[in-house]
Amino acid sequence: METVKIGIVGCGNISAAYFRTVRAFPVLEAVACADMLPERAQARAEEYGVPKACTMEELLADPEIQIVVNLTTPQSHTPVNLAALEAGKHVYTEKPLAVAREDGAQVIAMAEAKGLRVGCAPGTFLGGGLQTCRKLIDDGVIGRPVAASAFMMSHGHESWHPDPAYYYKLGAGPMFDMGPYYLTALTTLLGPVARMAGMAGIQIGERTITSQPKYGEKIVVETPDHVTGVMEFASGAIGTIITTFATWPSTLPRIEIYGTEGTLGVPDPNTLGGPVTFCKAGTREWQEIPLTHGHFDRVNMWGIGVVDMAYAILEDRPHRATGRQAFHVLDLMNGFLETSAQSAYYTPVSSMERPAPLPTDLPEDALD
Ligand SMILES: NC(=O)c1ccc[n+]([C@@H]2O[C@H](COP(=O)([O-])OP(=O)(O)OC[C@H]3O[C@@H](n4cnc5c(N)ncnc54)[C@H](O)[C@@H]3O)[C@@H](O)[C@H]2O)c1
Structure with a gap:
């Protein structure tokens, strides 16, 4: 089966759930993982049989990697996302897309200028x-x-x-x-x-x-x-x-x-x-x-949005957990706090299309 090669940056708490997703879906192949604390990357690589634990710079220089999965803490989301796009990789980032609206906009703009994809958690709507x-x-x-x-x-x-x-x-x-x-x-x-x-x-x-x-x-x-x-x-x-x-x-x-x-x-x-x-x-x-769709929660598969992005790359179709929707969510979250301080309504600067629904008859280990 054709696979999509990913590199994971940020090997903390939530990364285990992503590595479990990689194990469960043959379309994904984790070829490298990185963390600013090298021992964390090393530990995950050993635990999940990832061939290479390295620095983020080494990971981004690996020509095999197509998607960089960003599981760092929120303040690091934007610099890591921008560096990955700069290196010519698609990115899938944990939530929130960014903290400041401007940072989220910069990530979306760079991806669109380079013809690269941005995906963002949560992918729970795929459950x-x-x-x-x-x-x-x-x-x-x-x-x-x-x-x-x-x-x-x-x-x-x-x-x-x-x-x-x-x-x-x-x-x-x-x-x-x-x-x-x-x-x-x-x-x-x-x-x-x-x-x-x-x-x-x-x-x-x-x-x-x-x-x-x-x-x-x-x-x-x-x-x-x-x-x-x-x-x-x-x-x-x-x-x-x-x-x-x-x-x-x-x-x-x-x-x-x-x-x-x-x-x-x-x-x-x-x-x-x-x-x-x-x-x-x-x-x-x-x-x-009764649920009409499988729910992917056998092993708490937090990385299901990455699976969908991998199939989207192979099939040349839009992925579902989009940066555009995540930017709309970021816009709204900032809007709630700003309007409270200003006593005013806010018209979001962003919009989005609803992601395509999933088919009802998916096998356990595939998403399309
Ligand atoms: N823990 C959860 O239950 C959970 C659930 C859903 C989503 N999330 C999201 O996942 C993300 C990560 O959460 P976590 O709980 O795994 O955090 P964590 O602190 O356990 O792990 C984050 C890892 O990223 C590394 N890191 C931070 N900045 C980096 C950088 N610039 N370069 C390389 N490595 C860097 C840290 O060293 C750390 O190992 C957050 O955005 C959070 O909102 C967490």
């Missing part, structure tokens, strides 16, 4: 849960979507994460950390946003770490820990979103789409599976809808 929702909406099961809600309610990460301070700094917070899952799901189901506004604040300004090894240390919160927003989609549907690290448990649903013919219960967009639920107009009974 069976969100693909089933997409099909139900496209098949008209809920009628015309009139509204949507998305709620990511949590009290933050200081009770379990070993080093949680970065979640409360610029470029993180609940919107930049979790917003990409919720906004990618909403825009995949409903299309682009035409107008929006947010209200955001630092509601609990100091956190005490209760996880080990930093138990008892204080964190000063520097970016809003509670972000709410309203969105008018270009389709006319109106959306409401809350992302928060400032609330104790809530019973709000993660995502619901409200149509003229019923309500769709959308699964957690930070997963690849279900459940998908539906309540038909005029009734009060919720039914669970």
Whole structure:
């Protein structure tokens, strides 16, 4: 089988899930991995049988590599993406595409100028849960979507994460950390946003770490820990979103789409599976809808968007987890914070096309 050769930059926590995806899908071949901490690249190379652990510069100089998969921390996303494009490689980056809108725009512009691809996580919309929702909406099961809600309610990460301070700094917070899952799901189901506004604040300004090894240390919160927003989609549907690290448990649903013919219960967009639920107009009974698509969550396959990009390269078709959609999401995330400070609506500078749905009858180890 023809393969697409990839190089992975950033061999930290999430990289294991990507290496597992490479193992599960023969279309991908990992030929090198790199990290600014060489021992991390070495460890992953040994664990997953990658032929070469090296520096990023060596990886980018390897003429065999077609896609650079960028799994570095958010502040490194833009420099690594630009360097990879400069080296003539397609890139697939972890979320968010960038922290600043201008940086995301620069990455998209360079890729388009060079005729290269940019893909961006999350690829969870390729999972069976969100693909089933997409099909139900496209098949008209809920009628015309009139509204949507998305709620990511949590009290933050200081009770379990070993080093949680970065979640409360610029470029993180609940919107930049979790917003990409919720906004990618909403825009995949409903299309682009035409107008929006947010209200955001630092509601609990100091956190005490209760996880080990930093138990008892204080964190000063520097970016809003509670972000709410309203969105008018270009389709006319109106959306409401809350992302928060400032609330104790809530019973709000993660995502619901409200149509003229019923309500769709959308699964957690930070997963690849279900459940998908539906309540038909005029009734009060919720039914669970069997998934119409495979869900790829056997081994938590976070790299499914890279698999799709590999097939897209081989078949010369558009890939689905696009830089354009990720840039729209980045534009919205910044827009929620900016409009809160300005007391104004924002018209996004970006737009996107909904990614093509997946076929329903895919084999376990292929995506096309
Ligand atoms: N950990 C998760 O559960 C998770 C889930 C989904 C998405 N993500 C995203 O994945 C990305 C990575 O997260 P993580 O948890 O694996 O972080 P991590 O800190 O565990 O790993 C990041 C790795 O990148 C390396 N790195 C940073 N800058 C670099 C550079 N310029 N050149 C080479 N190497 C560099 C670091 O040394 C580190 O090993 C983030 O963007 C995050 O938002 C993480």
